[in-house]
Amino acid sequence: MPAYFAKRLLFLVPLLVGITLVTFGVMQLAPGKPTDMVTDMNVKASAEAKERLIKLYGLDKPWHVQYWDWLKRFARLDFGRSFRDDRPVLRKIGERLPATLLLNVSSLLLIFLIALPIGILSAVKQDSLWDKSLTVFVFIGFSVPTIWLALLAMITFGLKLGWLPISGLRSLTYDEMSLGAQCLDLARHLALPVLVSAFTGLAGLSRYVRNGLLEVIRQDYIRTARAKGLPENRVILKHALRNTLIPVVTLVGLLLPDLIGGSFIFETIFAYPGMGRLGFDAIMARDYPVIMGVGTIAALLTLVGNFLADVAYAYVDPRIRYQGK
């Protein structure tokens, strides 16, 4: 088993390199140049200044040479500096990543917290009014456009009712607050983005749990569990749910890229200081090193998430854990 995972881990390397190559290519194909922002917006900048910048960034070299240079630096974990403010890309990402992880992990937790009971209830009370109403509820979340829902929530809870802040992660006075007040401030800022993203993401997991549970409940070993006199809630929560959740572990791994990738637009709407917005702004400014940095880190997290899901899967399923023993 460890050998298998070591092999899987090794495979991640070419995969990651491939992803960076594609990202780099797409970035180069997109119209516009990094120097546009600096020069076109600034009438005083001369043509020579532009030339100097191009030389400085190595933009005059063929793109494969540029990529090779980037890759060599990447191998030393050097992501370079931002074209815009000359700060190290890694530091810029380091500032933003925690906020993104905070948002995504919170909404993932919330999704689990809500989707699991919904799925269980729907399965246990299959085809009842409960099941049907919950199905409608999660599918509304699934079908409404996230942007529209986000704006609606901002208008309702932020502007009309004035209950929650609609953008950012901290209040201006955050630094002067006590620890408790700081936590509350973070929670209030997180509320809208987390709620919106959790609501729109409920359907997958809850339907998965419902259908998986219905499938498992038909199995012989569930009949055995009932036949030996277990209370029904134990039959469901221990015997049936465990078997249902094994594949769900993988589902989480597959949700992770969704949550990271989806955050580009989402974070921008909420003016949320995360990786997504960093990436979005970098794309707008053709800030190549930052685009590459964000893309690479997001890809890395996705691959690692998938990998961890596989490890977890093997761990929770004894049929795989004890293979060949």
Place this chain on the structure above:
Amino acid sequence: MADPLLKIENLSVDYRRHGKRVHAVRDVSLELNEGETLGVVGESGCGKSTLAMAVLRLLPDRDSRIPGGKIFFRSQDLLALDAEPLRRIRGGQIAVIFQDPFSALNPVLTVGDQLEESMEVHGGGRDRAKTLSLLERVRLPDPERIYRAYPHQISGGQRQRACLALAIANRPALLIADEPTTALDVTLQKEILDLLDGLRRDLKMAILFITHNMGLVSQRTDRLAVMYAGEIVERGKTADVMSAPLHPYTAALLRSLPRLHKSAGKLPIIPGQPPDLSAVPGGCPFHPRCPRVFDPCAEHIPALLPHEGRSVSCHLYHSPVAAGR
């Protein structure tokens, strides 16, 4: 005589399948005394398992229905029982062992856990030593290893022994054995049956032994009930039925015995097919296949009536007029 341990009165069970009603058990009455072994035999699909599962109310409640009948266990009406008292009887006073040891145990829980759990919910607590001695009692080699093993780590025969251990964990008064050896090869079959015999004597259990193989019940049961198309067609002391079968179906089953031993599994053992239980032929359900069919058979339904110390439903012994039809 005292009340029987189990008394089934005019029980019928229907399934709903593709909008059709399948009459899997039709008007069946049976009695079983303390410590007695009753064999229920019949071809595949005649409703034996359905009858057995109905006793512990383990039928799928969404697509099965019990339109009529009563089941008394020690004078309690099982069909009228609430969830909690029913749960206490399941695995407590009445235990069951299923046909397929490969699917009967939960794949993600250890054998030891599944055993202990059964004693725990019947007030025995979790007692490792007791569980190990239980494993020894069903002659499992190396109980320590089996205790820690997951089902897929032990062989089919070992799993069936573990299921047997599960069944006797709370010293039930009645064991329902639904083709407990059909999935195993012949040498294992005999071992498990001998083990079952020994346990029955030690624990003074009554056994409802279900099989399609008459050869298995001849030596090991006190009484026999022969089922055809959801009905009991003959019922009496095993020795009587085996030596002089009354019903032509029983006779045919017995004649096909030596052949059955060699051919594996569920080949039709009598010319023709058992009827589709959603459209049972009028008159005697066996008449299309019966070698001794005569006038009244296609017209009149025979009733199960006493004859020479047992019961049989056949016009050869009771003319339709005498039977009051």
